[in-house]
Amino acid sequence: MKLLFWRARRIPVLVLHGVLAKRFGALNLDAYGDLIDQAFQAAGEGGTVVLDIDSPGGSAVQSDLIAARIRRRAEQHNARVYAVIADVGASGGYWLACAADEILANPMSVVGSIGVIGGGFGFEDAIGRLGVHRRLYTAGENKARLDPFSPERPQDQAFVHALLDDIHSQFKHWVRSRRAGRLKADEADLFDGSYMLGTRALETGLIDRFGDIDSLVRELGGKRARARNFRPRRRGLLGRLPRLMAEALLDAAEEHVGPRARL
Numbered sequence: 559m560k561l562l563f564w565r566a567r568r569i570p571v572l573v574l575h576g577v578l579a580k581r582f583g584a585l586n587l588d589a590y591g592d593l594i595d596q597a598f599q600a601a602g603e604g605g606t607v608v609l610d611i612d613s614p615g616g617s618a619v620q621s622d623l624i625a626a627r628i629r630r631r632a633e634q635h636n637a638r639v640y641a642v643i644a645d646v647g648a649s650g651g652y653w654l655a656c657a658a659d660e661i662l663a664n665p666m667s668v669v670g671s672i673g674v675i676g677g678g679f680g681f682e683d684a685i686g687r688l689g690v691h692r693r694l695y696t697a698g699e700n701k702a703r704l705d706p707f708s709p710e711r712p713q714d715q716a717f718v719h720a721l722l723d724d725i726h727s728q729f730k731h732w733v734r735s736r737r738a739g740r741l742k743a744d745e746a747d748l749f750d751g752s753y754m755l756g757t758r759a760l761e762t763g764l765i766d767r768f769g770d771i772d773s774l775v776r777e778l779g780g781k782r783a784r785a786r787n788f789r790p791r792r793r794g795l796l797g798r799l800p801r802l803m804a805e806a807l808l809d810a811a812e813e814h815v816g817p818r819a820r821l
Contacts, residue, residue: 567779570597573789578616598631609641615649615821625657650821656736662769669759673751
C-alpha cells in the first residue's frame, strides 16, 4: 500500500520592507536583485509572485531599478504579480506596488504620496557670525550649485524645481501606465504628493481591493498554501550595531549637505 503525502503549495513572497536607499540594510537593487530572480524562478512559468510592501519611499533611482527588474522577470516567466501594502506603501513604496498587476491593501494602510521632495540647509549666515570666510574655487559657473555655505541663487532654485518636476513626470507616467483604466479620480488630486488611507485609495483606483498576505496566499494556493518568503538575511543586532551607527551618521550628514531629490 502506497502512502501519499500532500505537500502544501508554497507561494513566493518577496518582502520589500524599509526605506529605499543605496546604503547597506536598505531597500535597493544590490540587496534585492538576486532575490527577485529567485522568487520568479520559484514561481515557475506562468506562476505567481506576491510583493509584501511596507515602505515610505526614498530613492527614486532604487524605486525604478527594483520595479523594472520585477517587470522584466514577470514578463520572462509569464508570471502574474500581486502587491500587498501593509502599513505604508507611499511614494517610492507605491512605485514598487505599481510593478504588480493587482494591488491590495488594508483599509487603514497609508497609500499614494505621488510626488518628489528635495531640500537642505543654508549655513552662510551662521559661518558669517562665527567670523568664518568661505573660500571656494571652481571651474564652471554652476559647479558649486547648492553649496550650503553660499547664498542660494534664483537660478539654483529654478534648477532644483525643474529637476524635481522631471522626476515627478516620470513617476506620474509610471503610475498612468501601470494603472491604466483603473484611476477614478482627477489626476490633480492623485498626483499632488498627498497620501491617503486604503479606503480612499480604493475609491480613487490606486489599489484594486482590500486584503493581506495570509488571505491572498490561501486564495492563490488553496487552504493549505504557505508563503515562501524571499528577503535579505539579517545579522544579529550586535553584529549590525557598528554599521547601523555609521549609517545613522551618514543619514544625518546627508540631510545637511545640499538638497537631495527623493520620493
